[in-house]
Amino acid sequence: MRLIVSYVSSSTYKLCKYPANWFMTNSNLCSSYSVKNSTELIDHIKDLSVPPNSILISCDVSSMYTCFPLGPTIQHVTDILEKSGLIQPIIDEFLNLLNVCIDHNICKFDNNLYSFQDGLPMGSPLAPQMAEIFMNAFEKRIFTFYYPIVTSIQYWFRYVDDVLCLWTGPHKILQNFLSFINSLYRTTKFTLEVGGQHINFFDSPR
Numbered sequence: 001m002r003l004i005v006s007y008v009s010s011s012t013y014k015l016c017k018y019p020a021n022w023f024m025t026n027s028n029l030c031s032s033y034s035v036k037n038s039t040e041l042i043d044h045i046k047d048l049s050v051p052p053n054s055i056l057i058s059c060d061v062s063s064m065y066t067c068f069p070l071g072p073t074i075q076h077v078t079d080i081l082e083k084s085g086l087i088q089p090i091i092d093e094f095l096n097l098l099n100v101c102i103d104h105n106i107c108k109f110d111n112n113l114y115s116f117q118d119g120l121p122m123g124s125p126l127a128p129q130m131a132e133i134f135m136n137a138f139e140k141r142i143f144t145f146y147y148p149i150v151t152s153i154q155y156w157f158r159y160v161d162d163v164l165c166l167w168t169g170p171h172k173i174l175q176n177f178l179s180f181i182n183s184l185y186r187t188t189k190f191t192l193e194v195g196g197q198h199i200n201f202f203d204s205p206r
Contacts, residue, residue, distance in 0.1 A: 007123030009108045016101045016125040019094060023129060027080050031136040033158050038202040041157055041164070054154060054168040056199040059181070059190045061135075061161040065127045066119035067187045068134050070102060076137040077130075101126055119187075128160070134188075135161060141184065149177050164201045 007013055023029075035041045061068070077098065081091045101124075106115050120127040135158060142150055152169025167174065171194075178192045193199065 007121045010121070010124070011106060012101045013123075013125070015097075019098050019101060020125045020129050022094065023077070023081075026084060026086060028084050029080055029133065029136065031132070031139065031158075033139050033156055034132065034136070035157050035159055037159075041159070041202070044157055045155060045166075048155060048166075050166065051154065051168050054166055055171065056195040056197070057165045057167050057174065058193045058195070058199055058201055059163040059165060059178075060193075062189050062191055063119075064131055064161040065122045065124075067189070068119055068131060069185050069187050070119065072137070072185065073130055073134045074098065074102075076133050080133070098126075131161060138184065138188070142181065147180065149173065149180055152177070159202065162201065164199070 010016075035044065074095065078091065078095065081094065102120065106113055108114075120130055139156070139158070143156075149169075152167055152173070154166035154168045156163060156165045158164075167177075169177075174192065174194060178190060182189050
């Protein structure tokens with residue numbers, strides 16, 4: 001069992017809500033691989049042709065919120081804001097506020113104080129947004145640079161950190177693909193499930 005602790009007791013809980021909302025209002029963050037629900041996923045894939053011998057696989061990031069790399073993610077935040085046309089003083093002020101929220105991750109449980117040394121707690125208002133920023137940058141990296149092994153992917157759709165993928169390449173190189181995506185960031189590791197014509201995703205077979 002995994003212990004879930006309420007983050008409301010954190011000194012920065014309310015403060016974290018502001019940069020989370022402000023970033024979404026002032027950025028142009030958009031991912032062509034992210035889906036909001038199963039209905040949107042079905043709309044994306046219902047008319048796609050399925051090559052012979054292709055299989056469904058799913059990828060999931062292990063301990064996403066507590067293990068994703070903060071340094072690269074903050075750099076992605078900076079790049080997005082700069083491309084949005086904001087002036088540098090506003091970007092700098094936002095990054096200072098963001099660092100305050102990230103550097104003071106302390107919560108109380110059972111009369112003990114705990115400090116998070118890396119990543120973000122699952123209950124933080126910033127955590128889902130930071131995870132989306134990182135995953136968006138991760139996907140741009142693997143699909144923009146045209147790594148040869150990525151050509152075996154017919155489609156790739158993600159809900160938060162769960163990925164549904166149609167694999168058209170040889171089954172024997174799936175482990176090579178997993179090793180490849182796990183080599184890109186030291187703290188971010190994926191697990192891989194191999195299905196066939198059906199696989200569990202969104203808690204139901206697809």
